[in-house]
Amino acid sequence: MPQELDYLKESPSQTAGPYVHIGLAPGAAGFDIYKQELGWDIAGPNARGERIRVEGVVVDGMGSPIKDVLLEVWQANSEGVYAHPEDGRPVEHGFRGWGRVITDFETGEWGFDSVKPGPSYGHNGRLGAPHINLWIVARGINVGLNTRMYFDDEVEANADDPVINLIEWERRRATLLAKRTERDGQVVYRFDIKLQGEDETVFFDV
Template structure:
């Protein structure tokens, strides 16, 4: 028998965690069901370009590491080509280059990292060139809607970057710059709230 609507209770709200890891990164949650985690191989072994490691920590509003974050990445190859049909040059993408990845934070330290190749410049709106960047989407317990941001490289020419130039305050633009901490290693911390809060994008 179907109950009248006024007898039905509202479904409890549910954030992304902790089940996000079981569904999207089961190996990290202790479920050995795949030969390899989907999304860990971003560039493939044969794609040309500068091999880099990106690492960082996601901090909450009081400066504590958030230790159950899942991040997805999307980028172009070293020649600025996306492996997607909407890119007119997608047929020329580097061999084995996927351009998409998925990583999670270390449950003890909150550190996340992934290895890829440094992307090239890509055309943006009205064919304006965009500085090399990696798109990031993150979700975690307590975040009901995934957050989108971008990571640029401090050692690239970002002066004419159209998205960065939409951000009026210089200190806010700095939150989107990854810093080289060692040869081939970049650090990009993400702050969800508070002082030096990372700029998030509505896309």
Template sequence: MPQELPYLKETASQTAGPYVHIGLAPGAAGFDIYDQELGHDIAGPDAAGERIRVEGVVIDGMGAPIKDVLLEVWQADADGHYAHPEGRGPVAPGFRGWGRAISDFATGLWRFETVKPGPTPWRDGRMQAPHLNLWIVARGINIGLNTRVYFEDEDNSADPVMNLIEWEHRRDTLIAKRSEDDGVVVYRFDIHLQGDGETVFFDV
């Protein structure tokens, strides 16, 4: 058992921002280090499926947008396959299924472009509705938050994860609203950290 040293004190804790961008998205922090930053291209040019844009803001407990947010997304392709060695099937060349988005420092708006995912199996074999997995970090968040994005034009009623949420009205906080912007399919997904409309977060 290691010996305790009484003169060593516990290191103070600190939230992720604003320095998280320097390490994970240096271009957004003003550092021109990479030709292409890791995480910008989620689907690649050859992936089949409906091309979509997902966007929104992260809103604090006072109702204001947080403007230094970093989000990571993990998703399946249009056939429900993940880009993983143990995945159910191959994905298109260049399909990473993972990406990183940074909020606009002036408005707090974040966005990324990808393909709409297909249904994927849950651990017990039941099918999950198409969804995106999000991880969120920002100043004021001590531990990264995990949530999901479902789509309002899909049947989410039998999704096994969605049905773990006891209160039905809280399930609505995971639904992205569909619209179009100059011919581009856009799903709006605002994330509320606190309050009556607090987004459902998962302990994973």
């Protein structure tokens, strides 16, 4: 047996293929497969707190939008509680705080509705600023990229956040801040993600 294993070679690494978004978010891609889709509303109708819209685009090193990206989103509720058994605290009925969205195939824009999360405790027991976690996969990416979206109007909380303070340069920290605007009476946070080049978004090794 050991002699046979000598002939086995390591498989080449693979990037996400062009149909990854169909497999992971078929409803968003136009395929009616599941009884209950993860949907574009991450929080659900019963969630308390400030209703927000999050929008952005993922761009490559040349600044061109990537149009076949899937983003996995997870966040705490407005009180900083995650819908996870390890947390143990109750959340609103129907609150998932998790979902998948894909970019528009024409424009590269992505977006979802939710509530603004509250400050939450990390694994080190320290209270962190309100944020939304994002995992990004797309054609050409070997391993999914993890980042966080913080809110530019949470100045004091951001200044004390233990994760942001791991980033030495202020300009790099700025790549994690979503800009608050309003459109037709709705709060909208804009968060564009740059994969390479100048002002590349900070990604985390988790």
